[in-house]
Amino acid sequence: xxxxxxxxxxxxxxxxxxxxxxxxxxxxxxxxxxxxxxxxxxxxxxxxxxxxxxxxxxxxxxxxxxxxxxxxxxxxxxxxxxxxxxxxxxxxxxxxxxxxxxxxxxxxxxxxxxxxxxxxxxxxxxxxxxxxxxxxxxxxxxxxxxxxxxxxxxxxxxxxxxxxxxxxxxxxxxxxxxxxxxxxxxxxxxxxxxxxxxxxxxxxxxxxxxxxxxxxxxxxxxxxxxxxxxxxxxxxxxxxxxxxxxxxxxxxxxxxxxxxxxxxxxxxxxxxxxxxxxxxxxxxxxxxxxxxxxxxxxxxxxxxxxxxxxxxxxxxxxxxxxxxxxxxxxxxxxxxxxxxxxxxxxxxxxxxxxxxxxxxxxxxxxxxxxxxxxxxxxxxxxxxxxxxxxxxxxxxxxxxxxxxxxxxxxxxxxxxxxxxxxxxxxxxxxxxxxxxxxxxxxxxxxxxxxxxxxxxxxxxxxxxxxxxxxxxxxxxxxxxxxxxxxxxxxxxxxxxxxxxxxxxxxxxxxxxxxx
Amino acid sequence: xxxxxxxxxxxxxxxxxxxxxxxxxxxxxxxxxxxxxxxxxxxxxxxxxxxxxxxxxxxxxxxxxxxxxxxxxxxxxxxxxxxxxxxxxxxxxxxxxxxxxxxxxxxxxxxxxxxxxxxxxxxxxxxxxxxxxxxxxxxxxxxxxxxxxxxxxxxxxxxxxxxxxxxxxxxxxxxxxxxxxxxxxxxxxxxxxxxxxxxxxxxxxxxxxxxxxxxxxxxxxxxxxxxxxxxxxxxxxxxxxxxxxxxxxxxxxxxxxxxxxxxxxxxxxxxxxxxxxxxxxxxxxxxxxxxxxxxxxxxxxxxxxxxxxxxxxxxxxxxxxxxxxxxxxxxxx
Numbered sequence: 001x002x003x004x005x006x007x008x009x010x011x012x013x014x015x016x017x018x019x020x021x022x023x024x025x026x027x028x029x030x031x032x033x034x035x036x037x038x039x040x041x042x043x044x045x046x047x048x049x050x051x052x053x054x055x056x057x058x059x060x061x062x063x064x065x066x067x068x069x070x071x072x073x074x075x076x077x078x079x080x081x082x083x084x085x086x087x088x089x090x091x092x093x094x095x096x097x098x099x100x101x102x103x104x105x106x107x108x109x110x111x112x113x114x115x116x117x118x119x120x121x122x123x124x125x126x127x128x129x130x131x132x133x134x135x136x137x138x139x140x141x142x143x144x145x146x147x148x149x150x151x152x153x154x155x156x157x158x159x160x161x162x163x164x165x166x167x168x169x170x171x172x173x174x175x176x177x178x179x180x181x182x183x184x185x186x187x188x189x190x191x192x193x194x195x196x197x198x199x200x201x202x203x204x205x206x207x208x209x210x211x212x213x214x215x216x217x218x219x220x221x222x223x224x225x226x227x228x229x230x231x232x233x234x235x236x237x238x239x240x241x242x243x244x245x246x247x248x249x250x251x252x253x254x255x256x257x258x259x260x261x262x263x264x265x266x267x268x269x270x271x272x273x274x275x276x277x278x279x280x281x282x283x284x285x286x287x288x289x290x291x292x293x294x295x296x297x298x299x300x301x302x303x304x305x306x307x308x309x310x311x312x313x314x315x316x317x318x319x320x321x322x323x324x325x326x327x328x329x330x331x332x333x334x335x336x337x338x339x340x341x342x343x344x345x346x347x348x349x350x351x352x353x354x355x356x357x358x359x360x361x362x363x364x365x366x367x368x369x370x371x372x373x374x375x376x377x378x379x380x381x382x383x384x385x386x387x388x389x390x391x392x393x394x395x396x397x398x399x400x401x402x403x404x405x406x407x408x409x410x411x412x413x414x415x416x417x418x419x420x421x422x423x424x425x426x427x428x429x430x431x432x433x434x435x436x437x438x439x440x441x442x443x444x445x446x447x448x449x450x451x452x453x454x455x456x457x458x459x460x461x462x463x464x465x466x467x468x469x470x471x472x473x474x475x476x477x478x479x480x481x482x483x484x485x486x487x488x489x490x491x492x493x494x495x496x497x498x499x500x501x502x503x504x505x506x507x508x509x510x511x512x513x514x515x
Numbered sequence: 516x517x518x519x520x521x522x523x524x525x526x527x528x529x530x531x532x533x534x535x536x537x538x539x540x541x542x543x544x545x546x547x548x549x550x551x552x553x554x555x556x557x558x559x560x561x562x563x564x565x566x567x568x569x570x571x572x573x574x575x576x577x578x579x580x581x582x583x584x585x586x587x588x589x590x591x592x593x594x595x596x597x598x599x600x601x602x603x604x605x606x607x608x609x610x611x612x613x614x615x616x617x618x619x620x621x622x623x624x625x626x627x628x629x630x631x632x633x634x635x636x637x638x639x640x641x642x643x644x645x646x647x648x649x650x651x652x653x654x655x656x657x658x659x660x661x662x663x664x665x666x667x668x669x670x671x672x673x674x675x676x677x678x679x680x681x682x683x684x685x686x687x688x689x690x691x692x693x694x695x696x697x698x699x700x701x702x703x704x705x706x707x708x709x710x711x712x713x714x715x716x717x718x719x720x721x722x723x724x725x726x727x728x729x730x731x732x733x734x735x736x737x738x739x740x741x742x743x744x745x746x747x748x749x750x751x752x753x754x755x756x757x758x759x760x761x762x763x764x765x766x767x768x769x770x771x772x773x774x775x776x777x778x779x780x781x782x783x784x785x786x787x788x789x790x791x792x793x794x795x796x797x798x799x800x801x802x803x804x805x806x807x808x809x810x811x812x813x814x815x816x817x818x819x820x821x822x823x824x825x826x827x828x829x830x831x832x833x834x835x836x837x838x839x840x841x842x843x844x845x846x847x848x
Binding site for chain 2: 023113213
């Protein structure tokens with residue numbers, strides 16, 4: 001941009017500082033584990049097999065999630081109908097569900113006694129078995145398609161409405177609109193979405209094992225878990241964690257290298273009817289895409305909700321403090337994640353964005369253990385259970401939030417940056433008059449997402465477990481672990497409602513006039 | 516921005532509240548007990564046992580939950596000699612070998628008239644309850660009664676991963692104890708019965724309750740929960756012809772404790788009639804010492820004690836890696 005070489009704007013300095021801080025937050029726990037272990041032990045044959053499976057399922061999951069998300073995002077972008085906003089929000093629910101709740105929901109639909117098999121049975125088909133690589137991919141698509149849809153939808157909405165109006169005036173056929181307007185945008189958004197989802201799926205553990213149907217579905221994350229808890233081989237755990245980090249770093253680099261950043265030109269931010277939206281069979285096609293996606297994403301969520309209703313009266317009194325702890329953790333994580341993501345986005349550098357993806361690779365278990373080792377000589381780690389949970393949840397939510405925020409930030413800068421430079425709009429004033437208003441939508445979404453993810457994450461609290469510091473997911477897990485499955489389902493429902501509530505409030509607050 | 520300020524305020528308030536709740540009101544000596552997660556909730560044995568012991572000891576008992584048995588041992592290893600823990604409750608016979616090797620635990624002179632299927636000689640670890648691993652299914656279904664019959668049948672099972680769960684490890688040792696070198700063949704034959712493998716007990720049991728499988732690896736005492744707490748007699752545990760593998764849960768005193776006398780007193784109390792009477796219907800295991808008032812009928816023994824299988828902690832520790840490889844190779848195909 002228009003600045004003297006060598007001069008750093010405040011934003012860039014902030015970005016570099018935040019990236020450095022992030023590297024320390026990620027590197028320190030790994031270093032602590034290596035130090036404690038006194039070295040690394042090399043991965044064995046079983047670990048390499050786990051690595052192969054991990055890569056396969058993550059690549060497939062990312063590809064399918066993004067491919068399926070494109071038609072859904074396009075339908076959402078070009079159709080206007082009653083309940084559209086609600087649909088956009090509701091279909092985001094799977095992403096914020098705690099893993100085990102989501103697995104139970106998926107089984108209620110795809111399991112042996114599930115909806116699908118009950119429909120197939122009378123037709124003389126089936127039984128359909130979900131367990132296997134395809135089950136892992138279905139589950140990961142269920143989790144991540146909402147994220148992909150949202151990322152791609154945001155790309156669509158970033159194309160100024162005036163362009164689509166011009167296209168409509170020129171009577172461009174859908175093919176040309178795709179080539180001239182949509183394809184360049186997709187090129188900009190899709191690599192990031194692929195990389196983010198690939199990285200999420202790399203660290204999958206319970207989903208992959210349960211739906212994978214046995215030891216062939218072993219992921220690196222499970223190997224880490226085993227090394228920590230059963231073998232207590234810290235060196236091997238840290239080595240595997242490092243391997244995972246390098247994989248994510250590689251994926252992030254590839255994605256950011258093929259991403260082309262360019263502004264589409266500024267518009268007036270009006271939400272106009274899409275006159276270019278094609279009618280005829282394309283209208284039915286869009287409707288079909290939306291219906292299928294809605295059923296796929298909401299049926300398991302509804303199954304979870306229905307299962308939870310009956311158990312409400314079995315809930316223990318500790319549900320209240322657990323809810324309180326969870327809300328506090330969620331709000332704190334929302335705040336810290338948004339600030340950190342904004343600072344990293346302000347760096348406007350691919351390297352910094354790549355660094356921002358790294359936390360995906362480090363499992364909460366590795367981070368938690370590392371922080372535990374760092375804190376232990378100084379004070380009782382259990383005292384820090386909630387703050388460390390906030391920290392780890394912040395790191396875990398950061399990559400998603402950054403993927404939403406960074407492209408939006410760069411678009412603002414490339415569209416309005418030069419004007420602002422000419423006007424001498426810098427520092428806090430620029431943040432206040434340009435960045436924050438233009439980013440209100442993505443910021444709201446980011447905060448909501450971080451809050452909701454944090455709410456549903458079991459995270460490190462089990463490791464730091466201490467008297468009286470129980471979160472909602474932990475309580476749910478403990479209920480399940482004591483035969484109280486009805487009460488656990490009810491806690492799951494409360495968790496779902498709270499997560500969704502937090503997401504909804506922030507997202508609504510940020511979107512304002514944007515859809 | 517208002518939201519953000521509010522969030523920050525909540526965090527600070529919440530943190531402050533968490534800090535204050537840690538300190539007991541009076542200056543009584545504190546006995547820190549580390550245990551697994553399901554021991555400490557209101558419905559678990561922890562609160563009742565703590566209250567009963569506090570009446571005798573003039574002390575405060577503070578339970579710290581730390582995941583499951585394996586996570587508990589890892590936590591103690593991570594904390595090392597700096598650990599706050601005075602006593603640990605909830606390791607088991609398959610973790611004892613590894614636990615002993617850490618040197619973190621001290622011998623104790625606690626004695627009791629144990630009601631275990633095997634004689635107890637260890638002087639570091641104190642058994643407090645026990646159970647048999649067993650496959651649990653639905654009453655009325657045609658449930659196989661041996662590994663071979665199970666393998667030959669269409670019965671579907673869901674099991675736990677021995678790399679991440681205690682019951683999973685128990686099953687691994689069970690098959691090894693019953694079949695030795697034939698274990699890989701048994702796993703191979705079982706592979707088409709296994710619906711899936713879960714990371715922990717909760718997921719597997721939840722899946723069984725949802726009807727995903729005919730049977731689940733759990734405990735012989737599981738049906739007692741459904742009978743007593745839910746008035747539901749539809750679940751049955753199956754004794755196997757090969758015998759059922761025994762799990763004995765143990766407690767121990769930490770070598771680095773600053774309350775050695777209190778720790779010993781607690782361990783002695785844990786094996787006493789009062790604590791033992793609390794355990795069956797809160798922890799859903801058999802008591803290590805028969806309480807004075809006996810047991811509810813739902814706890815009737817279904818396994819002939821002469822068929823109890825158990826490897827010594829040293830054997831279990833030594834055989835684990837091999838057994839795990841066999842398991843993985845048989846099921847990964």
